[in-house]
Amino acid sequence: MNDELGRAHRPSDSGAPPSEGAALREEGEATALPASSPAAAAQAPDPGAAVPPASRPRRAPRAFTWLLLFLLALVAVLASQVRKPPTYVHVADGPPPIEAPTGALAEAFELARDAAVRIEARCGSGRNGYPVGVGSGFFASDDGLVLTAYHVVDSTATIGCNVRWVAITAQEEVFPLTLVGFDAFNDLAALKADVDRRVPFLPLAERAPTPGTPVVAIGNSRDDFLAARAGRVTRLGVQANRADFADGTIELTNSLAPGDSGGPVVNARGEAIGVVSYISFNPGAMTTQEFMPPFLRGLSLSRDFAGYAVPLTAGSEIVSEVVAGARRDLPVIGFSWQTDYQPGRGPHDLGPRPGPIVHRVARGGPADVAGLRPMGQKPVTNADGSVGVDLVADVIVALDGVPTPTFYDLLALVKARQIGDVVTLTVQRDNATFRLELELGAKTSVFAND
Structure with a gap:
């Protein structure tokens, strides 16, 4: 911790x-003007300029x-x-x-x-x-x-x-x-x-x-x-x-x-x-x-x-x-999070856009009802004929059209809504992108039985 x-x-x-x-x-330096500033240049003498007669009175700084x-x-x-x-x-x-x-x-x-x-x-x-x-x-x-x-x-x-x-x-x-x-x-x-x-x-x-x-x-x-x-x-x-x-x-x-x-x-x-x-x-x-x-x-x-x-x-x-x-209470979508997906920065290809990975989905919550899928694995056959596993997961890439490259970007957008508001998620799954509409729930209710 x-x-x-x-x-x-x-x-x-x-x-x-x-x-x-x-x-x-x-x-601390806010009131000290650099020599290159316009105001400093206006007050500094020009070495190449003609020297005014000594009898000429010195002009006081202007109000401007x-x-x-x-x-x-x-x-x-x-x-x-x-x-x-x-x-x-x-x-x-x-x-x-x-x-x-x-x-x-x-x-x-x-x-x-x-x-x-x-x-x-x-x-x-x-x-x-x-x-x-x-x-x-x-x-x-x-x-x-x-x-x-x-x-x-x-x-x-x-x-x-x-x-x-x-x-x-x-x-x-x-x-x-x-x-x-x-x-x-x-x-x-x-x-x-x-x-x-x-x-x-x-x-x-x-x-x-x-x-x-x-x-x-x-x-x-x-x-x-x-x-x-x-x-x-x-x-x-x-x-x-x-x-x-x-x-x-x-x-x-x-x-x-x-x-x-x-x-x-x-x-x-x-x-x-x-x-x-x-x-x-x-x-x-x-x-x-x-x-x-x-x-x-x-x-x-x-x-x-x-x-x-x-x-x-x-x-x-x-x-x-x-x-x-x-x-x-806080409005929530109804999923738990562990990490964000960044394209090209890991062993798994979850699509071209970044966003938080849906780790778990609260049973009966807004995410579950709307059809968000929890993270899982699927078997794959490698080039040498061996069998391995690959990650399958939903990545939330936008809320109401606003990109959510990190979980905290998504959280800030959700937190600005109200419990009961209907929002549209843009979800990336298996390199396909689609939209899900759901109603935000209250955190304590959504996760009460999870």
């Missing part, structure tokens, strides 16, 4: 677009020149917020060393830890079962309401097991959990713990943090149990560069890893400002709508690692809806 924080198959987000350092240099300089600086700052699609490379082996909280933040952690919980997904019969997944969460009320990241308790991620969840407190008490509501788009879920008394809880922050705010996350990664990971806020309103991650998140320097997902991010006042959602080994690929670049706030961004948390405030509409039992 690379950057997945509680799910077994969340792949690494290790893109490498133009480095953050390069972006900062561009921002100052306006041009201001516009050039503004364009340079805004351009630093626009990033090209990333090229994915591996840039880090793991998260940075864990930083311990100090001062008021350490005191806030000690108080908050009693309200934090370890969340385990368990399978098997009997009272305890065996754990198949670990995440984090926290009590948000004294009657046992728990908040966490939705992907920690997403039942569709656990195939072949009737999973149930439990919360384990700092005192190692174990409480069964029942799902109350969730928002799959924003990676937030509420659960109810079967508690027999009032429990310690964390209040939600009254307002969002500002960049530079010291915070501590509480999690269960690296075989720790409800341990502290200190850091600070660097950016707000971050837009993910992949369709399977939440947008509008808080960027953090805290050293997070698998097992920390869903854990609270706490400020020095002991308030929860967010829940851990995902990590990235290429923070420069993430964009934000903030106008002021981080360097103007005195902040430096890591080029190799950052964590991201779903923001929480006491007046948040998303929190209120999830706690009230709303279930905002």
